[in-house]
Every structure is written in structure tokens, then in C-alpha cells.
Amino acid sequence: MTVSDPVSESSSAAPDRKVELGRDRPIRLDCGVEIGPITVAYQTYGRLNADKSNAILICHALTGDHYVADPHPITGKPGWWSELVGPGRLFDTDRYFLICSNVLGGCMGTTGPMEINPATGQPWGLGFPVITIGDMVQVQARLIDHLGIGQLFCVVGGSMGGMQVLEWAQSYPDRVFSAIPIAAAARHSAQNIAFHEVGRQAIVADPDWCDGNYLLEGKRPHRGLAVARMAAHITYLSEPALHQKFGRNLQNREAVAYGFDADFQVESYLRHQGSTFVDRFDANSYLYITRAMDYFDLAAENGGVLANAFRGTRTRFCVVSFTSDWLFPTAESRAVVHALNAVAANVSFVEIRSDKGHDAFLLDEPEFHATLTGFLNGAAAHRGLPGRGGASQ
Amino acid sequence: MTVSDPVSESSSAAPDRKVELGRDRPIRLDCGVEIGPITVAYQTYGRLNADKSNAILICHALTGDHYVADPHPITGKPGWWSELVGPGRLFDTDRYFLICSNVLGGCMGTTGPMEINPATGQPWGLGFPVITIGDMVQVQARLIDHLGIGQLFCVVGGSMGGMQVLEWAQSYPDRVFSAIPIAAAARHSAQNIAFHEVGRQAIVADPDWCDGNYLLEGKRPHRGLAVARMAAHITYLSEPALHQKFGRNLQNREAVAYGFDADFQVESYLRHQGSTFVDRFDANSYLYITRAMDYFDLAAENGGVLANAFRGTRTRFCVVSFTSDWLFPTAESRAVVHALNAVAANVSFVEIRSDKGHDAFLLDEPEFHATLTGFLNGAAAHRGLPGRGGASQ
Incomplete structure (x- = not known):
């Protein structure tokens, strides 16, 4: 791995990586505030090639993190795309250099509300x-600078990760050779804002949230966060699933037991989803990331015309949606495709037939995986990357 | 109004009515417990005719009540179907005698967890x-006995009210001349159980719920109940709406304000829905009714075959669904219709094109209203009721 910037880098037990960014040049956020230095936790897989043309940035979803293919340090579970990463796999570590960083505002090592605010010596809390999404991507771009990479071969991600892909394509078009937004949208819908608001209200209704100061008070709003997770989890699945x-x-x-214990398996499952989530996620991070x-x-940022976000783009796009995804339905992906078509962009669009709902992008969906493999192979050939086994395609 | 049973009846400010039922003959619930006497709060509109053949029982939904066409005593808002009730209206008070009672377990006057348990002198709470749904209908049947009515001309209701309609048709087929289940289902789906469980968990997560004893403790779990309402409210609307x-x-x-106040109108709307709901609804009632x-x-109660619930029925059915209802989608109504067809029942099925979601049954939907009017007129003719203006049809 090449390090081009004179920045400090600490590495905990390999392959965990952390880097400090923005010490000399603070990061100006969309809200107008400047922050820096900040810490970014990230993970890499594979090796960067000599001309730095084989880097793929993977963007994680709302409650994801950079443990794409490693056991999660808290839960011990396999990484969220671990089946897709490795030699000869979809994200072929013999061919590609994969990067994934915990987003700004996250709670797995990157600066966020649970980290210490250097100005006060106390957790940021609601002072964060x-x-x-633009701020998250700006920080990722700083990380890519730090890694000495000019252009990413691909930026890929599902759900909020897909939003980041679209933001990358808009904000840094020359740095994105190809882009794969999956189960995403160019704007968050009213219904989705509503579901987020329910989750946030569940958190702030928990007295242990302590107006956001729970870390100082030695408490955790576990009950509220669990309810938020339960509500959200329903939206990640389909009714048929x-x-x-x-x-x-x-x-x-x-x-039935004629009581309020978990009589039905679906209740027990949901409760489990809620109770395990609170062990690995920070409530204030949940507030900040849902808000982002x-x-x-993207349209609003471009005079109300989504196509303007991509005017002049040379990025190759592969837009993917799932038939049973009602959180980010195909219509949202189609709107992105229409905008890309309007500016004559190079775009493939695949709607995958699946009954697994929004979470399909995290699950075993052979047609979805074949689509990504095919697109990556095609883009790699155009980029002049060697094919599988090292031969030029 | 005819009163046939020797039961005590108190009437608060007309037209509010309350009746005590089950003093001599307790009500045996599905869970095996017997309760009685219980109080049932109900409302009537129009006049019962001489042969008691013009009674329509209206069944209310989860958070509805018997104030169908009167201002709500707490909110002051018009009754939930007030536009449909009156002389010459869909539920024509010149022709029909309308009855609606607050369900068992409710919180608007009928015995439920917030009422006093005579055995303890304290609120029932979780001792209730x-x-x-069968218990609710059994209590309604006692009320109909009390009113001296043998057969109802029609039983009608939306959502949980529609479940009661189906239960009536199964349990008392000879007492139901016609039945209109609207936006309902013969069984609650896994997704719907999941949404209910989120609401219940939001309530029990509120420390002011006090393990169900909040009334004794002088508290109310308003925050938890508001979150439950917010989550549920999203499911009552459609994404397009x-x-x-x-x-x-x-x-x-x-x-945007870069903060956690209600930036978006949809957030403000949802918060309002939550905060106003807690003034008129009891948290424990919410637990009990969602559980019901x-x-x-209905299929499970009939050997796994829904058609068995209706075998031999002579009731005339009008099943209604709405295209944009994703809580009780048309497929659920269609399953009821298939079961009714399988036993050669007299059934009409109308899917109303509407973008208003599940709540369409409470809203101004002319095609829906025309459907109900047409069905009621036809059924009235078959029942030998006089037509509009008193002439026989």
C-alpha cells in the first residue's frame, strides 16, 4: 500500500487500520462547521497495483461498517460481504484493491458522536x-488522497452505500471510473424519512438517552435503540420473505399463550434483532446517520434536475434494484437511470427478481452477484486491468 | 329502542349509552377466563323498526371507538364516519338503525385494562x-341480545372492524343478513404482527409504563405510546400519499436546519399524530387490542381451511379492498373471496382504486361510498326493507 501524504497512521491488530486526516486542512462540512483532525477507521483487502488503477471503494450502509470481510470485532460474525471478497471471488483480491472505511459519524472507529471531542475532552454527543452523505464522501476522498489513489476503478455500495456511490459520481466524476449504486435512491422519500423519524423518536424517548449525554452519565438508551432497530428491520425485509x-x-x-411474551417466531426474531443491535451500535450515531x-x-442540489448531477460524466454506471425492495423500490433506481440516460451516460440497469426485500444486497442472490461480476469484468477490460489469473482481457 | 333483557342500563349525556352485560351469565373468553359483569359503551343512530330488521352493526378499528358520527368527547373532532351517517346518507338514519360499541378491551367506556377490576377495586392493568376478536364479537352479540335484535341486517367495518365482520359471519351466520368486511384479512400477517410488536415494545420500553401499573403510579407512558402510534401511522398511509x-x-x-428538530413536514405531521393520540388512548388497551x-x-380455527369458516352461510357479502393498502393488501381480501366462492356464498368483491392507503376506508372515496350504497340498497331490497323515502323497493 502506498502512503503519499505526510499523515500519521496507527495500525491496531492487522488488518485494522486508522488514519488521522484533516489536521493541516480541516474538513468543511455542508452545515458550515469545520472539523479536523478526524480519525478514519478503514479496512483494505488485496494489493494496490503499480499504477494504482485497481482500487474499489466499498461504501457501507446505515448500520454497516468497514468489516466487509473480517469477523466483526464485537459480534464475531463474518463481515457483511465476506462471501463476496477473496481470491477468485466477485471482489477478487487477486485483481482488485478493496477499501472500505467507517463513515463519518459512525461508531466503529471513525470520528463520530461517541468519540472524544478534542476541544472538550468529552464525547461529542449532540455537540457533533x-x-x-456529501460530508461522508468528502472524508472518503481524503482517505483516497491519503492512499495516493487518483482515480478509483469502482465505487460500490448498497442502500446508504449506494447514496454515497451517487454522491461520489456527482462530486468527483473524474475520480470514479465505474460506479455501482445498489438498492439506492437519489433522494430519501417521505415514507423513509418517516420511518427514520420513528426510530429517532424511539431513541430520544428513552430516559437513558439523557439528552444525548448518556456516555457522560454512564447510561445507554438500549431500549429506545432496540425499538428503532426493530422498526427499521421490518423495512429491510419483504412481506413475502x-x-x-x-x-x-x-x-x-x-x-398461543394469551399473553405478551413472544408468542410468534417473528416477534422473537425482531426482539433478537433489537437486543443484539444495541451491543454494536451507538444511539447518537444512529441519529446522525439517519439524518444524513x-x-x-441530489436533484435539489442541482437546481431540481437530477440529470444535472451527472452532466458530462464519463463514469460507467451499473444501477441495481430488487423487485421486492419496498424501502428503496425500483422506481427510485429507475429515476437515477433516466437522469443518466438524459446526459447520455454509460449505464446498465438491472432489476433483480428477489423476494428478499431491501436486504437482498447482503444476501445470497446469484443473479445479483453474476450481474456485478459481469459489470466489473467489462469495466476492468475497458480500464486495461488484467483479467482473472493475470491475463489481459 | 327495544330493551328485551332485564339488564341495568345507564345513559350519560344523550346519546352516549352504557349497558352492563354478563352479570347473570359471565362471558367465557377464548383464553378460558370468565368475566362479568362488564360494561359496554355504545352509540346508536336512527330508529329500530317494528320487526327489528333494519339494524346495522358498525365495528370500529384498532384505535377507533363508538363515536361514529358524534364529536369525540376528548378531541372534539367529528366522528370517524360522520360524513356517512345521517338522513339520506350512505348509512341512512331514516332507513337503518345503526349500532356501534366500543370493543372489549377498549378505553372509551367498555370494560378494558384501564377500567376498575371489581375484584380488586383497582385498574385491571395487565390483570385483564x-x-x-372472537371475544369482542361475543360481547357485541350480547349487546345485540340486549337490544332485542335477532338478526342484524348488516355488519360492517374496516381494518380490525372488518376482522370482526368476518368473525360475526363465522360465529353467528344466522344473525348476519349481510356483511361488509373492508380493508381486512382473515388472518394477521407476519409483517403486521411485526409492526404491532414494535408498537408494544415501544410502550413497554417506556419506564412510565411501570410494568403496566402506570395508573396506580400516577403516570402515563406517553412517549412510548406516541412512538407506537407514529410507527403504526406510517402503515396506514401509502408511499404515494x-x-x-x-x-x-x-x-x-x-x-434544512442541520439538526434534529422536525425539519421536514412529514416529521412534524408524525410527531403530531403521536402526541395527540396519547390524549385519547390507553397504552394497555393498545397492547391488548393489537394482540387480539x-x-x-379464521383458517386456523377451522382446520386450516378458510372456506370451512363460512360453509353453509346464507349471508350476503361485499368484500372491499384498496389498491394502495399495503397493510391489508387486496390479496388478503381475495383470499376471503376465494373461500366464500368455495362454499358458493353470495359475494361481491370490489377493489377500489385509491392512492390513500389503508386509511382510505376513513376518507372521502366516492367510488368506495358508491359501492357500499349500492350493496346496501340491494341487500335492503332482498331483506324487504323500504327503499329511500319509505317506498318499498
Whole structure:
């Protein structure tokens, strides 16, 4: 890995990486506040080639992190795309250099509300500035600078990760050779803002949230955060998936118990989703990151015309949606494709037939994986990268 | 109005009515518990005719009540179907005798967890037995007995009210001349159970819920109940309705405020829905009534074959769904229609084109209203009721 900037870098147990960015040149956020220095936690897989043309930036979703293909340090579970990363796999570590960083405002090592504010010596809490998808991407661009990479071969991500892909393509078109926004949208819908608001209200309704100062008070708003996660989790699945997985099956019993314990398997499952989430996620981070998604509206930033976001682009796009995704339905992806078509961009659009809902991008979906492999192979050939096994395609 | 049973009846400010039922013969609930006497609060409109053949039972939804066409005593708002009730209207008070009672487990006068348990002299709280849609209907049947009515001309209701309609048709087929289940289902889906569970968890997560004893403790779990309402409210609307009504419009400002106040109108709207709901609804009632809906599964009660619920029925059915209802989608109504077809029942099925989502049954939908009027007129003719203006049809 090449390090071009004179920045300090600490490395905990490999391959965890952290870098300090913005010490000499603070990062100006969309809200007008400047922050820096900040810490960015990231992970890499594979090796950067000599001309630095094989780097893929993977952008994680709302509650994801940079442990794409490593066991999660808290849960011990495999990384969220671990099946896709490795020699000969979709993200072929023999061919590509993969980078994923924890987003600004996150809670897995990158500067966010649970980290210490150097100015006060206390956790940022609600003193942390409100951030945007654009701010997250700006920080990622600083990381890419730090790694000495001019142009990324590809930027890819699902859900909020897909928003970041679109933001990259708008803000740094010359630095993005190809882009794969998956199960994403160019703006957060009213319904999605509403679901986020429910989650936020669940958190702030928890007295242990302590007006955002729970870390100072030695508390954690676990109950509120669990409710937020439960509500959100429903939106990640499809009704058919819930029906097939659980239906009205009862939990370890023959008949309903006429009570408020988890009678149905779907209740038990949801409670489990809520209770395990609070061990690995910070409530204030949840507030900030959901807010960043709410604010995302590429058309609004471009005079109300989404196509203006991509005018003149030479990036090759592959837009992917899933039929049963009702959180980021195909219509949202189609709007992106229409905008790209309007500026004669190079764009593929694939709607994958799946009953797995929004979370399909994290699950075993062979047609989806074949689509990404095909697109990456084609883009690699255009970029002049060697094919699988080292031969030029 | 004819009163046939020797029961005590008190009437608060007309036309509010309350009746005590089950003193001599307790009500055996599905959970096995017997309760009685209980109080049932109800409302009537129009006059019962001489042969008691013109009674329509209106069944209310989860958070509805018996104030169908009167101002709500707490909110002061018009009754939830007030536009449909009156002389010459859809529910023509010159022709029909309308009855609506607050459901068992409710919080507007009928016995429920916020009422006093005579055995203890304290609010029932979680000591209240867990109830079912069948229990609610059994209590309604007692009320109809009390009113001296053998057969109802029609049983009608939307959402949970529609579940009650289906339960009536199954349990008392000879007492239901016609039935109109609207935006309903013969069983609560896994996704809907999941949404209910989120609401319940939001309530029990509120420390002011006090393990269900908040009334004794002088507290109210307003924050948790408001979050439950907000989550549920999203499911009552459609994404297109939210988009048209609010889109990404900002709340009284030119640009986003980079904060966690209600920036978007949809956030402000949802918060308002939550905060006003807690003034008129009891948190424990919310637990009990959502649980009753979760448990509803007519097929399961009939050997797994929904058609068995209606075998031999002579009731005339009009099943209604709305295209944009994703909480009780048309597929659920279609399953009911298929079951009715399988037993050669007399059934009309109308899917109303509407972008208003599940709540369409409460809103101004002319095609929906025309459908109900046409069905009621036809059924009235078959029942031998005089037509509009008193002439026989």
C-alpha cells in the first residue's frame, strides 16, 4: 500500500487500520462547521497495483461498517460481504484493491458522536455537527488522497452505500471510473424519512438517552435503540420473505399463550434483532446517520434536475434494484437511470427478481452477484486491468 | 329502542349509552377466563323498526371507538364516519338503525385494562385477560341480545372492524343478513404482527409504563405510546400519499436546519399524530387490542381451511379492498373471496382504486361510498326493507 501524504497512521491488530486526516486542512462540512483532525477507521483487502488503477471503494450502509470481510470485532460474525471478497471471488483480491472505511459519524472507529471531542475532552454527543452523505464522501476522498489513489476503478455500495456511490459520481466524476449504486435512491422519500423519524423518536424517548449525554452519565438508551432497530428491520425485509420465513408460526409452543411474551417466531426474531443491535451500535450515531440519509437529495442540489448531477460524466454506471425492495423500490433506481440516460451516460440497469426485500444486497442472490461480476469484468477490460489469473482481457 | 333483557342500563349525556352485560351469565373468553359483569359503551343512530330488521352493526378499528358520527368527547373532532351517517346518507338514519360499541378491551367506556377490576377495586392493568376478536364479537352479540335484535341486517367495518365482520359471519351466520368486511384479512400477517410488536415494545420500553401499573403510579407512558402510534401511522398511509401530501417539503423554513428538530413536514405531521393520540388512548388497551388482531386467524380455527369458516352461510357479502393498502393488501381480501366462492356464498368483491392507503376506508372515496350504497340498497331490497323515502323497493 502506498502512503503519499505526510499523515500519521496507527495500525491496531492487522488488518485494522486508522488514519488521522484533516489536521493541516480541516474538513468543511455542508452545515458550515469545520472539523479536523478526524480519525478514519478503514479496512483494505488485496494489493494496490503499480499504477494504482485497481482500487474499489466499498461504501457501507446505515448500520454497516468497514468489516466487509473480517469477523466483526464485537459480534464475531463474518463481515457483511465476506462471501463476496477473496481470491477468485466477485471482489477478487487477486485483481482488485478493496477499501472500505467507517463513515463519518459512525461508531466503529471513525470520528463520530461517541468519540472524544478534542476541544472538550468529552464525547461529542449532540455537540457533533450534523453531517450529510456529501460530508461522508468528502472524508472518503481524503482517505483516497491519503492512499495516493487518483482515480478509483469502482465505487460500490448498497442502500446508504449506494447514496454515497451517487454522491461520489456527482462530486468527483473524474475520480470514479465505474460506479455501482445498489438498492439506492437519489433522494430519501417521505415514507423513509418517516420511518427514520420513528426510530429517532424511539431513541430520544428513552430516559437513558439523557439528552444525548448518556456516555457522560454512564447510561445507554438500549431500549429506545432496540425499538428503532426493530422498526427499521421490518423495512429491510419483504412481506413475502417474512411470510415464508415465519408466517404465523408459534415460538416453541403448540398454541398461543394469551399473553405478551413472544408468542410468534417473528416477534422473537425482531426482539433478537433489537437486543443484539444495541451491543454494536451507538444511539447518537444512529441519529446522525439517519439524518444524513434524510437530507440526501441530489436533484435539489442541482437546481431540481437530477440529470444535472451527472452532466458530462464519463463514469460507467451499473444501477441495481430488487423487485421486492419496498424501502428503496425500483422506481427510485429507475429515476437515477433516466437522469443518466438524459446526459447520455454509460449505464446498465438491472432489476433483480428477489423476494428478499431491501436486504437482498447482503444476501445470497446469484443473479445479483453474476450481474456485478459481469459489470466489473467489462469495466476492468475497458480500464486495461488484467483479467482473472493475470491475463489481459 | 327495544330493551328485551332485564339488564341495568345507564345513559350519560344523550346519546352516549352504557349497558352492563354478563352479570347473570359471565362471558367465557377464548383464553378460558370468565368475566362479568362488564360494561359496554355504545352509540346508536336512527330508529329500530317494528320487526327489528333494519339494524346495522358498525365495528370500529384498532384505535377507533363508538363515536361514529358524534364529536369525540376528548378531541372534539367529528366522528370517524360522520360524513356517512345521517338522513339520506350512505348509512341512512331514516332507513337503518345503526349500532356501534366500543370493543372489549377498549378505553372509551367498555370494560378494558384501564377500567376498575371489581375484584380488586383497582385498574385491571395487565390483570385483564388477553382477549381475541372472537371475544369482542361475543360481547357485541350480547349487546345485540340486549337490544332485542335477532338478526342484524348488516355488519360492517374496516381494518380490525372488518376482522370482526368476518368473525360475526363465522360465529353467528344466522344473525348476519349481510356483511361488509373492508380493508381486512382473515388472518394477521407476519409483517403486521411485526409492526404491532414494535408498537408494544415501544410502550413497554417506556419506564412510565411501570410494568403496566402506570395508573396506580400516577403516570402515563406517553412517549412510548406516541412512538407506537407514529410507527403504526406510517402503515396506514401509502408511499404515494405521503409523497403527494408532504414529499420532502420543509417545515416553515427555506433550507434544512442541520439538526434534529422536525425539519421536514412529514416529521412534524408524525410527531403530531403521536402526541395527540396519547390524549385519547390507553397504552394497555393498545397492547391488548393489537394482540387480539395478531391472534386472529379464521383458517386456523377451522382446520386450516378458510372456506370451512363460512360453509353453509346464507349471508350476503361485499368484500372491499384498496389498491394502495399495503397493510391489508387486496390479496388478503381475495383470499376471503376465494373461500366464500368455495362454499358458493353470495359475494361481491370490489377493489377500489385509491392512492390513500389503508386509511382510505376513513376518507372521502366516492367510488368506495358508491359501492357500499349500492350493496346496501340491494341487500335492503332482498331483506324487504323500504327503499329511500319509505317506498318499498
